[in-house]
Amino acid sequence: MRGNHSRKSSEESRRNLIHDSLVELRCHFTWELVIKDNYMPDLEAKILETEFLDTNYNMGMHNLMAYVRHLKGEQEEALQSLKEAEALIEGEQLGKRSLVTWGNCAWVHYHRGSLAEAQIYLDKVENVCREFASPFRYRMECAEIDCEEGWALLKCGGSNCTRAMACFAKALQEEPENPEYNAGYAITAFRMDFSNEISLEPLRKAVRLNPEDPHLKVLLALKLQDLGKQDEAEKHIEEALPKIPSRNNIFGYVAKFYRRKGCVEEALEFLERALKTKPSSVYLHFQIGLCHKSRVFQIKEATNMHPKGKDRERADQSIRSAIYYFEKTLDLKPTYERAYIDLAEMYAESKQFEEAEEAFQKVLSMLSNLEVHMQQEIHFRYGKFQQFHMKSENIAITHYLKGLKIEVTSIFRDKLLKALQKLAERRMQQNVHVLESLSLLGFVYRLKGDTRKAMSCYEKALRLTEELNPEF
Template sequence: MGENAGADQVKENLLQLSCHFTWSLLFEDADIPDLEMRISEQVEFLDIKGPVGMHNLLAYVRHLKGQHEEALQSLREAEVLIQEEPLGKRSVVTWGNCAWVHYHMGSFAEAQSYLDKVENTCKDFASPFRYRMECAEMDCEEGWALLKCGRRNYRRAIECFAKALEAEPENPEYSIGYAVTAYREYFDDNKMSLGPLRKAVMLNPANPYIKVYLALKLQDIGEREEAERHIEEALSSTSCQTYVFRYAAKYYRRKGCIDKALQLLHKALQTSPESGYLHYQIGLCYKKQMTQLKTSRTKHPSRQSNMKKMAQRAISEFQKTVELRPTFEMAYVCMAEAQAEIHQYEEAEANFQIALNMQNLVGHIEQDIHFRYGRYQQYHQKSEDKAITHYLKGLKIEETSYAQRELLKALNTVANKRVRQNVRLVESTSLLGLVHKLKGNMTEAQLYYKKALRLTGEMNPEF
């Protein structure tokens, strides 16, 4: 009974800690191998941030796999690094994680001894709480953990970095964390991400990792010269190379320099052969080459066979991506699009369905999947009805995004075509009304809805 009561008391104290075990990090079990690989990469190749936080996250992921000895090994590495730096507030995260792992292993006395270490540090820093501290360093640690665990955590990661920056507005590390998260969360909103990226580069002038993010954002808004300057500076640095190569490759792919992009991606692949992200980016390069061949004006006899070759290369890279990251929805979609181009319709349909049936998707991603599947139905399967169904499903998701604008354009095109061809006139006209309504053009929307009403010749309650 005494042992149990002790365990209950330890558990109660553990729940008061602020560490990876209490931060509610969201990710799918299927993504754990990939997440573990990405954390290990960051420890090895990303020299911008002390690796203590990544060792901590690695320990948590290993605990989830039931590898408690390995988890403790990661935490021992974190503890060694803590001793090298002046004893700071962040040590309570590592000790908190140690306490949790020992608790799960049934070593309650060990767990309590780590809880005591946390308590003493909290006293040293005059924290009003027994087992946790509320300070910028802790917010920053939580922010990095959330950022690393993927999309579903970005909104909370931004809040953590914002809170840390309130306390220390000019802190270089907090500014990088905030800027990278803002770039990913508000990828569609230049105002929200450009300012933080500029500030992060100003506070970290020698850091190539943050420069490539700024370059990608400047490319988005058409500031080509400045973007190019940052890319060249980043590529001339020797730090963070694996990361610089992968983001610079994205820059060159979007610029249309596919060979240069592929060269950088293959360089990055030498150090990270198991990176799902790199295989995805390589797949996108081959897919782009496939599209270039498809739309090129030259009627070269080998064009068709080259296009097929590029499609197959792209498919094989996307296949590797989903083996490494089974919940990477856009890899299934891109694979399906490449398969559709070479008439592998059964395979394409199966991959679209995997993406369409995924749970916990972010709004703009779900919109994009419906848009691309709709386009596949319209142009490959010649089914305008199914296309319209998916354009409407995508538009039901209320999020302002690039995908939403594409859905509106697609719906507008197909509805206009049907009006011209006199196909289901009432429905097509009212769809045009909906497009204008969603664009915020209420006057035009009313005109189309009235027109549709007149066509029905009776009051349709839907209008």
């Protein structure tokens, strides 16, 4: 009995020693990747459909897939992904980057209870750290690992993006002209650029350093389009198109460019081509829905917002198609908040107001889990629905104000300010709720930084209050 106890104690001691070494590693198991449970299937799909740019990126995706499979309890499948990553490790130039793969291998073997195998991979890491004179036994500070951490964080999306950007920025401090580090930084900046300010120059530089990468060219084109630089944007799209492989999700971004340009038919051609190779793509179904939605508003604008006869039939058909594709998007991904908003707006166009309200309520119930810029957008679009479809200006004002209380700079903050200002000014012209409207205008001017106009509105409101309540 004493011998068994001694062996167990020795085994436990060894396990603790190995664990202490493992936590020093820089790999997916120590990066604190935030992956929500409902995002896991979507993440797996994104990893599988990633168009690998080069060997390093390919290895990074195998590493990330191994970590996802570990989280699902699939340790053997995780090891298989790591074997595929290990097969790509060759040559001295990959020595530093191999640390991530070997670190992941050590962790998976540790979780399987294979302590001897875990130690083998720890020894491999230690040898590389010694070779590159790292001051740490199992850890190395280097741009290669910063970059892989950045890609992993970026792929996990959401709240990880800020940290991803910091990782790429750190790598760029070491190698400012590295093409991959600049690509990672630019793509992350594009994802986080809700005010059209931060990603243009990083994208320009990334395209200069990666001239054969169509993905970066398309993202730059979209950003230039945002900024009204249509001719330059068109040039990059035309240069990118011949370089895009047939099986590629970049076509979804190309379609977005043409849809926003007003060329809905061209956008649908690209999307339908892409959908043939990826029939379960959430993004592609959503983009097709947006194309049909755009067609609805094109028809309305061409008929002074009142389509009749054949135009009405075409508009109704486009509404039905948009609803179909947004519903299909939500079948594939029930947590896709943007699809709920667009679905609700199409229901409203077809006067299915109960269904529209239900879709809006679903996305409103998700607010606490969404990024702040998205919360702003939802309050704006629900406010517009209440104001123009339900004729409930009070509810609209409530949501415009909720959106403005979220202190983040975005295009929807500007839209919220304009919507609230127009509503307040119209009410004043109609002599309706004048006191409240003056206060709202003062609030809008204050947020815009126009102190003089804000004070003028507040003073008028104060005088009106005194006139209405002379005893005070």
